[in-house]
Amino acid sequence: MTVTSGSLRSRTDLCTAIETELTGLMGKRASVATTYGPDFTRLWAIAGENVLGGKFVRPLLLMETYDALYQGSSGQRETAISIAASIELLHYAFLLHDDVIDGDLVRRGHPNLIGSLLAEAGEIPRPDGALHWAQTGGILMGDMLLAATHQSFARVDLPHELRLRLLDLLEHTINETVAGEQLDVGLGDGIVAPELETILMMCGYKTATYTFELPLRAAAALAGADFAVENALATAGRHLGLAFQLQDDLLSTFGDPQRHGKDPYSDLREGKQTAIIAHARSTASWPDIEPFFGRPELNGAEADHVRRQLTDCGAEKFVQSLIAEQLQAFNDVLASAESQVPPNARNVLVDLAGQLEGRQS
Amino acid sequence: MTVTSGSLRSRTDLCTAIETELTGLMGKRASVATTYGPDFTRLWAIAGENVLGGKFVRPLLLMETYDALYQGSSGQRETAISIAASIELLHYAFLLHDDVIDGDLVRRGHPNLIGSLLAEAGEIPRPDGALHWAQTGGILMGDMLLAATHQSFARVDLPHELRLRLLDLLEHTINETVAGEQLDVGLGDGIVAPELETILMMCGYKTATYTFELPLRAAAALAGADFAVENALATAGRHLGLAFQLQDDLLSTFGDPQRHGKDPYSDLREGKQTAIIAHARSTASWPDIEPFFGRPELNGAEADHVRRQLTDCGAEKFVQSLIAEQLQAFNDVLASAESQVPPNARNVLVDLAGQLEGRQS
Incomplete structure (x- = not known):
């Protein structure tokens, strides 16, 4: 998905901008999470690593298309980056709930969030307790990222109609x-x-x-x-x-x-x-x-x-x-x-x- | 939770206003849902019945407090009703995911959404397929209502700061x-x-x-x-x-x-x-x-x-x-x-x- 001509910005710059935005979106929330104890903090830490390890297919498509379409000189580029990054959060929220629904523990060759939580839970008394705990983490993290996506869309400082x-x-x-x-x-x-x-x-x-x-x-x-x-x-x-x-x-x-x-x-x-x-x-x-x-x-x-x-x-x-x-x-x-x-x-x-x-x- | 003095509006009027708002929020979405086939339509129909069958504890608390606090003559009352109703959607979204996590099929003596979907699925070939289908419905409906809550909050026509x-x-x-x-x-x-x-x-x-x-x-x-x-x-x-x-x-x-x-x-x-x-x-x-x-x-x-x-x-x-x-x-x-x-x-x-x-x- 390399833009072959006309774009002022390289793929690497775009990735950096998206990564910075995602680091901010996840980092702010991860920091609030520490108020609620180690398990909630851990949930955000794993999610943060996974989100930042993505390929950013959707945010890149948005930004490359935006840069290709925008004719003016200043525009809504910062807002576009914020929306692009929040679409990556939406993607990850969908993946999490999909993985819960399908019972999957692995994604792209690595443990997904549920797989990581399961591995860390170790042996606990209740049968299937660790899997239940891990899948609950998947549902809840998906909820919070779905909320985070909406927060980004809701907070954009744009004309009401847009x-x-x-x-x-x-x-x-x-x-x-x-x-x-x-x-x-x-x-x-x-x-x-x-x-x-x-x-x-x-x-x-x-x-x-x-x-x-x-x-x-x-x-x-x-x-x-x-x-x-x-x-x-x-x-x-x-x-x-x-x-x-x-x-x-x-x-x-x-x-x-x-x-x-x-x-x-x-x-x-x-x-x-x-x-x-x-x-x-x-x-x-x-x-x-x-x-x-x-x-x-x-x-x-x-x-x-x-x-x-x-x-x-x-x-x-x-x-x-x-x-x-x-x-x-x-x-x-x-x-x-x-x-x-x-x-x-x-x-x-x-x-x-x-x-x-x-x-x- | 009856307001004993000072409120201009009776509990019944408040309930009617909240019900009307919720009917609108759910009805609009139930109507869009018909585009996507009978199962998606059914999901919205069951959710709509359940949402409207609630006791509206949270929206009533919001509206009674708003009416008690507001000193002026016009104000944000319509917005307050929209926010109040959307908090009921949030409540129902939390209940749905809670029921999935706890494996519950009954709420307040009646089948919850998952229980209804399970009963309607009948016998299907895959073992546990009906329960999986029903619990998936609970996760997905919870997601959509969490989204709907945010949409209401995001769309309010209020000063940016508020x-x-x-x-x-x-x-x-x-x-x-x-x-x-x-x-x-x-x-x-x-x-x-x-x-x-x-x-x-x-x-x-x-x-x-x-x-x-x-x-x-x-x-x-x-x-x-x-x-x-x-x-x-x-x-x-x-x-x-x-x-x-x-x-x-x-x-x-x-x-x-x-x-x-x-x-x-x-x-x-x-x-x-x-x-x-x-x-x-x-x-x-x-x-x-x-x-x-x-x-x-x-x-x-x-x-x-x-x-x-x-x-x-x-x-x-x-x-x-x-x-x-x-x-x-x-x-x-x-x-x-x-x-x-x-x-x-x-x-x-x-x-x-x-x-x-x-x-x-």
Whole structure:
């Protein structure tokens, strides 16, 4: 996601600015937390480390788009950085609640907050007490970061209308992400029928909205861009977001766990209803896959067998074709808005799309 | 909590105004929810019924205090109602996450949101899938209501300073409530040592702050009251809040489940570390109580035995004396602020304190 031309600021400067803002947002709260004893303090310390260890995909997208769109000389850049950083907090809040819901203890090859709390709790008398304690930490930290995100949006010193516009965006984003999460869980729990259409809708809601649409729309609003520009970027961004999510599913199932850093085979073990599975279910190979799907004790050899079946039945290829479709739609939207969207802003997204190729993590 | 004098508006009018505001806040979102399918729509429908079925303790405290403090002729009354209603949403968000954390399915004698979702899910293939689905609904609805609370606070059309003051209050409240919840869970899971002092601190953080301090401080800020008045009310309110929480513990353990509407003996079954238990632990009766404490399969006869032991060892009386102490401190604070706090505002709290006597639910 390197901006290739026209931006006055390098990627490194942007990362530093976002990191400084996040350090401030988390540091202020971590310092207040010490009033409430060692366990509350520890919660903030772990969360702070994890937040600052992120890749800042969403804040960078917002800032690079803002810098590409903003035409004036001073503008709302400081506010944009504060909103960008708070979107990273929102991302982490969603991850925490997602990890609680999925029972995950690892993210990107390292213990997540829940895994860290569990390891530190050690042996305690009540059965499952340590896991309960750790998952409670995940719920509560997610709540506090969801609150922190709103605090940043609420405190911006902007004209009333623009502030309301950002608050609308945040509200829409949370609604849609939560609806996507509920669909995802409903699919996994067997409450919602695993139709391909439902699965694709879920991917869009759960990930594309907050990862692409929110930063792009916020950047456009803060830069004072026309609504047509905002809409073209957001629509293109949604297609790209769906492509990324579908590729995530491919990586989780077929990729190298050493590189993508997730629990290996966790999607298969959890019985996650992905587009891969939706396709496989419509093929003659399904009776050979189904007994292994959603089996918590799935071992490596069984998982390898399922992966081969998923490739052989054409599910891997099918999802690759879905990704290609989304990229085509992405290109079409950007092409048809060529006269409206400034080249630098287009380049931010085109560079991002370029990262899909050869992605391993 | 009837205002006995000076208020221009009756309790019924206040309830109607709060109900109307809550209907608007929930209705707008329930209507957006229909875009995302039947399960998301259902989540909002159940939450809407539950929110509107509440007793509005916190919003009423805010509005009665506001009306008692406000001296002018127009003021921020509409904003006060919006903030009051959003504090009810915050309360419900906390309850939802608390119920998820405690594994509770019943509240006030009726299925809570999780219990309703569980009952409606019916039989599904995945073991524990229905409970997982229902608890996920509790986490997600809590998130959305936490977001909705912040949206109300963020959108108020007030002078910048006053808006920031309310946002500070909300931030402080959430921090303290979450710290209290974490302490409570740490006590239950055996992570935190069950000292009486810790338990009392936990009660203050977890309940008194958002139930008493937040509505009282928000009312004072909105009414433009002196900070000395705000502080006296908030300090008195914290003592009262602690008294209510201690009485809640007494009711849960010794009260009639038909009247208080909770899972009977759930505190004993869950091994909840209350002031009652902290005292009992220091007596010679503890070896006879301990084997039953925190036993999930505790039956009615065993629970009756434990309750008798808790009375006989003096734990019930001890907690009654703690309540009396808090009420004394409450009266002392109000008395020493007599020249500053208007009589009507004092009466709101005094009437509320009166409800402690003979409380059954």
